[in-house]
């Protein structure tokens with residue numbers, strides 16, 4: 001569990017931190033009792049009970065009795081046992097995923113289940129502001145037609161291909177847009193249309209956060225998520241925390257040194273993993289490229305051509321070759337970080353043929369096996385959900401939950417029902 005704590009430990013900030021801890025625990029252990037909550041979070045039972053009472057009053061969690069059938073089975077005596085659960089439609093999060101493959105706006109419920117999504121058409125935008133307004137408008141339309149209570153949305157998540165500084169809500173560079181540092185304009189424009197807090201991450205980190213809280217990495221504290229599509233990048237979680245590096249830039253797996261190729265990476269080199277273990281490298285081997293240097297104006301072409309190649313049985317050998325080329329880098333990652341899992345994600349990474357080739361190469365050349373220290377698995381969360389789950393993580397299951405707003409909105413709803 002990760003609690004974002006930027007504030008000093010005043011009683012009010014401690015209360016927010018504790019609320020985030022309790023709420024996270026109820027989400028990850030449905031049916032948990034107050035006593036178990038207190039023990040697991042290290043609080044007194046009285047403190048846990050007080051926070052539980054607040055969350056119940058705000059309609060964020062609910063209490064359910066163990067069913068009569070269960071009671072008969074367990075032959076309970078005394079007070080009936082009750083358990084705490086997240087109210088699935090008690091809160092929602094919304095998100096914008098921007099990619100060359102397809103862009104999506106989505107809504108997920110408080111339990112991380114996809115509630116609604118739509119895919120706005122990918123068009124070229126002249127400015128950062130134009131793009132932000134187009135995506136935010138598509139998201140606003142989705143919210144309006146979804147029928148959810150808009151007063152119960154915690155915030156907006158943005159996941160995109162590029163380098164981001166989440167603390168400053170900035171895009172540092174984005175190959176997809178071909179933009180340099182946006183000074184936070186993308187997130188500010190979204191906020192003008194959807195008046196809610198915005199959290200931004202690159203796609204690898206957003207997927208890592210989503211897998212950590214809602215997906216295949218819930219049960220591990222150390223893992224690496226490898227996102228392989230046109231290029232390859234990584235999101236690394238160590239001791240339940242995302243590794244960001246001193247300058248906020250980490251996981252640059254695509255620029256690991258590998259074999260020389262007759263291609264040029266965005267960084268200017270000819271020996272990056274981006275040229276041999278990725279969609280770009282694969283398209284070159286398939287003879288689909290009429291140029292050698294990676295060209296950001298051709299991202300849509302790379303995306304479409306890769307999806308076609310993955311559907312083509314004749315390309316299977318070269319897809320496998322690309323997967324084999326990733327294996328040495330994963331062996332280095334495993335030896336350096338000691339992860340419990342390595343999760344392969346993205347259109348290429350989660351593709352069976354590529355995934356199986358990576359695993360086979362690790363087995364054949366790097367002693368990977370069932371009794372090894374880590375497990376290699378396919379991602380469980382599609383990119384369409386990553387952005388909304390990022391918002392849920394940032395603004396619901398953390399000390400950033402705007403409790404007062406939801407307590408008020410819950411009161412108003414109750415008033416409306418009885419009035």
Ligand SMILES: [Zn+2]
Nearest residue numbers: 255265267272
């Ligand atoms: Zn490079």
